[in-house]
Amino acid sequence: MLSADPPRGVRRPRKRTDDVAGLGHARAGLFVAPALAIVGLFLVFPAVWTLYLGMTNYRLTGLAAAEPEFVGIDNFTQALGDDAFWSSLGLTLVFVLLSGVIGQTLLGFSVAWALRHVTGWVKTLIETLVLAAWVIPASVASFLWLALLDRRNGTLNELLGTDGMAWLIEYPMASIIVFNIWVGTAFSMLLFSSALAAVPPSQMESARMVGATSWQQLRDVVVPNIKGHILTNTLLITLWTFNTFTPYLLTAGGPRGESEILAVYIYRTAIPGGQLGMGAAISLIMLVINLVIALGYLRVARGTGTKS
Amino acid sequence: MTSASNTPVIPRPEAVPPPSLGRKLVRHFLTRVLFVVAMGLVLVFFALPMLWLVTAPFDGNPTLAVRWPDWTMSNFATIADNRYAVGALRNSLILGLGTMAVVLLLGSLAAYALSRVRIPGRDGLLYALLLLSSIVTGTAAMVPTFQLITQIGLINTHIGVVLVLSGGVLPTVIFILKDFMDSIPKSYEESARLAGASPFQILRHVVAPTARPGLAFVAVWTVVQVWGNFLVPFLLLRAPEMQPAAVLMYTFYTEGGQPNLRLLSAFSLVFSIPVIGMYFLVNRRYGFRFHGGIKS
Numbered sequence: 001m002l003s004a005d006p007p008r009g010v011r012r013p014r015k016r017t018d019d020v021a022g023l024g025h026a027r028a029g030l031f032v033a034p035a036l037a038i039v040g041l042f043l044v045f046p047a048v049w050t051l052y053l054g055m056t057n058y059r060l061t062g063l064a065a066a067e068p069e070f071v072g073i074d075n076f077t078q079a080l081g082d083d084a085f086w087s088s089l090g091l092t093l094v095f096v097l098l099s100g101v102i103g104q105t106l107l108g109f110s111v112a113w114a115l116r117h118v119t120g121w122v123k124t125l126i127e128t129l130v131l132a133a134w135v136i137p138a139s140v141a142s143f144l145w146l147a148l149l150d151r152r153n154g155t156l157n158e159l160l161g162t163d164g165m166a167w168l169i170e171y172p173m174a175s176i177i178v179f180n181i182w183v184g185t186a187f188s189m190l191l192f193s194s195a196l197a198a199v200p201p202s203q204m205e206s207a208r209m210v211g212a213t214s215w216q217q218l219r220d221v222v223v224p225n226i227k228g229h230i231l232t233n234t235l236l237i238t239l240w241t242f243n244t245f246t247p248y249l250l251t252a253g254g255p256r257g258e259s260e261i262l263a264v265y266i267y268r269t270a271i272p273g274g275q276l277g278m279g280a281a282i283s284l285i286m287l288v289i290n291l292v293i294a295l296g297y298l299r300v301a302r303g304t305g306t307k308s
Numbered sequence: 309m310t311s312a313s314n315t316p317v318i319p320r321p322e323a324v325p326p327p328s329l330g331r332k333l334v335r336h337f338l339t340r341v342l343f344v345v346a347m348g349l350v351l352v353f354f355a356l357p358m359l360w361l362v363t364a365p366f367d368g369n370p371t372l373a374v375r376w377p378d379w380t381m382s383n384f385a386t387i388a389d390n391r392y393a394v395g396a397l398r399n400s401l402i403l404g405l406g407t408m409a410v411v412l413l414l415g416s417l418a419a420y421a422l423s424r425v426r427i428p429g430r431d432g433l434l435y436a437l438l439l440l441s442s443i444v445t446g447t448a449a450m451v452p453t454f455q456l457i458t459q460i461g462l463i464n465t466h467i468g469v470v471l472v473l474s475g476g477v478l479p480t481v482i483f484i485l486k487d488f489m490d491s492i493p494k495s496y497e498e499s500a501r502l503a504g505a506s507p508f509q510i511l512r513h514v515v516a517p518t519a520r521p522g523l524a525f526v527a528v529w530t531v532v533q534v535w536g537n538f539l540v541p542f543l544l545l546r547a548p549e550m551q552p553a554a555v556l557m558y559t560f561y562t563e564g565g566q567p568n569l570r571l572l573s574a575f576s577l578v579f580s581i582p583v584i585g586m587y588f589l590v591n592r593r594y595g596f597r598f599h600g601g602i603k604s
Contacts (some may be wrong), residue, residue: 019425023507035414035478039437042475046452047444074585076575111350112415114343126347129354135587136361136534139557140576144357146372146561147364153372155356182357236442243445245539249558263447270451271543279451290443298439 047287053280060274068277075281084257085282088265092242095177095261100241103181105233108188113218116196127189134186142249145179168251172259178245183246188233195229196222228301235297239290262286363578364573371569383574392548393575396556400579403541403552404458404531411481411530412523414474419485420515424494434486437479446476446539454543462544469544473534481526488522489515495559528590535583553579 023031054075058068079085111130115123133141148156148179149167157163168175199222207217223230245263247253253260253268260268270279356374364370365384367377387393422430446453453472454463462468492515500514516523538554545551548559557579561567 002364006516022501023421023425025425025427028421028425028427031417032427035418035482038410038414038471038475039440039478042453042456042472043440043444043449043479046449046456049456050449053455058455110346115346122347126351126354129351129358131587132358132584133354135532135536135584136358136580137554137557138538139554140361140534140580141357143557143561143572143576144360147360148357150372155360155372155374157512158373181465182354185354189426190349239442239445243447244599245447249538251504266447267450271454276451280455283448286448287443290445290448294439294443 009219032251040137049281050280050284050287054284055281056277058276058280060271060276062274065278071277075278076285079278079281079285084260085265087257088260088262091173091258091260092262093245094173095180096238096241099177099180100184101234102239103177104184104188104237104241105230107181108185108190108233111185111189112192112196114194130186130189133182134184138183138246140201142246145182145250149175157161169255172251172255176250176259177259180241180244180247184237184240187240188237191229191233192226193206195226199225231297231300235293241295242293243286243290312421360573361576364569365577367573369570370573383442383570384578386568387574387578390571390575392556393571394551395549396551397579398495399550400535400552400554402466403469403473404534406466406528406532407473407477408530410470410474410525411477414525415478415481415485415526416516417511418478418520419482419489420511422482423486423489424497434479434483438483441476441479444476446472446537450539450543453540457544464544464546464550466545466550469541471541472544473537476540477533479529481530484529485519485522488519492518525590528586532583532586532590 019028055070055072056068057071057074059065078145110185111126115126130259137228138146141224148154148167151157151164151166155169156167157165203216203221203225212220243263247259247261248267252261253264262282263286264280266279269282270276359374360372363374363377366379366381367375368380368382369378370383421427422434427433457463457468457472460468462471496514496518497510500510505513536554538558541552542555542558545555548556551559553575557572559573560572560575
């Protein structure tokens with residue numbers, strides 16, 4: 001019979017008290033190595049390689065596919081001088097701001113706030129629906145929205161009486177923004193409802209005792225208490241929204257590039273467009289933006305001393 | 309004593325003189341109405357697109373509009389008739405289980421070693437990995453990933469997709485599993501070692517059973533991630549008979565001509581149900597966890 005907790009006196013002094021299974025450094029290294037190899041080869045290496053690929057004229061087919069040439073920073077100067085790139089970057093900014101930072105965060109917080117005292121089937125129903133939208137595979141979710149927004153038979157046109165309105169062509173950006181809010185609100189809702197549950201009830205009670213309105217309670221008691229969560233939420237949402245590819249399934253960047261966010265722009269340049277080198281150059285810009293967002297987050301998180 | 313329903317409501321004593329009872333009631337009523345209306349709108353917003361998914365698959369003649377179905381189960385038979393549909397679901401399963409196997413095996417070995425042995429720079433390594441996995445997303449790295457997999461000859465193979473997906477989720481998996489392993493009392497392993505067990509025996513017979521909830525969580529989480537992933541298989545698998553359901557689904561509605569809505573609706577539902585089921589199972593059993601990069 002194994003004793004769960006041997007008395008202290010029995011324990012012999014050991015150099016590495018942590019290493020209870022007697023792995024030793026060498027074997028520990030062996031245990032970690034395969035995982036690191038996979039991560040290194042399929043995550044780290046592509047990121048580093050982007051730097052090189054972005055400086056070549058690699059193409060998917062043709063002569064430049066067989067023997068790519070080194071072109072230095074040509075791709076970057078070309079991208080930065082291209083209106084299509086800047087318009088795509090602008091659209092991405094609008095998309096991230098409206099659908100992620102504002103849409104998902106506000107809606108997610110509002111739902112969490114509204115449901116904080118609600119129990120029973122209403123809460124379960126709303127939470128389940130919001131979660132289901134998040135969990136349904138992206139290609140199914142996209143089709144559900146294609147059906148909803150369809151010009152001729154779409155349910156939305158039927159409800160609003162706007163027969164024949166082609167939402168995805170008339171308002172492509174608005175469509176993908178609303179779609180992305182629908183998909184992603186669940187994360188903010190879950191994060192904030194667990195954050196709100198951790199706000200000390202005594203503080204809320206005192207605020208109520210001195211006659212604070214709901215708005216004042218929110219501003220002066222709740223927000224300071226959940227600052228860390230707000231930060232975590234905003235940065236993760238920013239990162240995810242910036243990197244989502246799903247709008248491609250809805251509009252494919254069209255019409256005429258009106259909803260071509262950066263993710264879609266890279267894909268269309270590199271794969272159907274065949275300009276791998278150019279695509280890599282824009283990818284590198286995207287990676288750098290990701291890095292800036294993540295580092296900014298780390299710095300702020302450390303500065304405020306809040307748990308991420 | 310049960311209070312009679314006709315006794316007036318007595319306002320609770322408060323520090324601030326309350327507004328008159330009438331005004332308070334009106335305000336309370338208005339807030340209530342506003343609340344119900346707002347919740348109703350939220351409900352409609354989230355339910356409306358989803359209604360099609362629960363009605364159309366059972367409708368004998370589905371359209372894009374949501375309507376009360378003309379009940380039938382025959383749509384599901386069209387899945388079996390399609391050339392690629394069953395194969396696509398099988399491919400999704402292969403990719404999901406394949407990634408799960410790689411990630412569980414390598415992830416738990418690494419997490420265990422990192423949890424028990426003080427390798428220099430361990431914490432820095434873990435955070436660097438986690439940071440990397442949130443920066444180097446499938447979207448941002450699609451070009452080099454495509455190029456890499458092409459060059460090593462794994463384009464159009466399931467192994468290529470499994471490796472790329474494993475690389476993406478392994479950092480998070482190691483992080484989660486290390487958390488679990490840290491919480492396992494070391495005395496178990498100590499006793500096993502005193503009884504003469506080798507490190508591998510300890511891992512198999514002591515650590516793995518105790519870490520089972522963590523391993524189960526990671527397993528389900530990984531399958532959920534892979535099941536819905538569109539971009540990586542879309543990039544790396546060109547042959548229709550290799551593609552998983554996520555990609556086939558997209559092919560169904562972007563191919564020229566009228567999409568076959570009977571097939572499309574039934575397939576959507578069959579494709580969505582496993583992942584919804586698994587997700588709610590995890591949520592119920594383990595609660596919601598924030599381990600960064602929950603969904604990428």
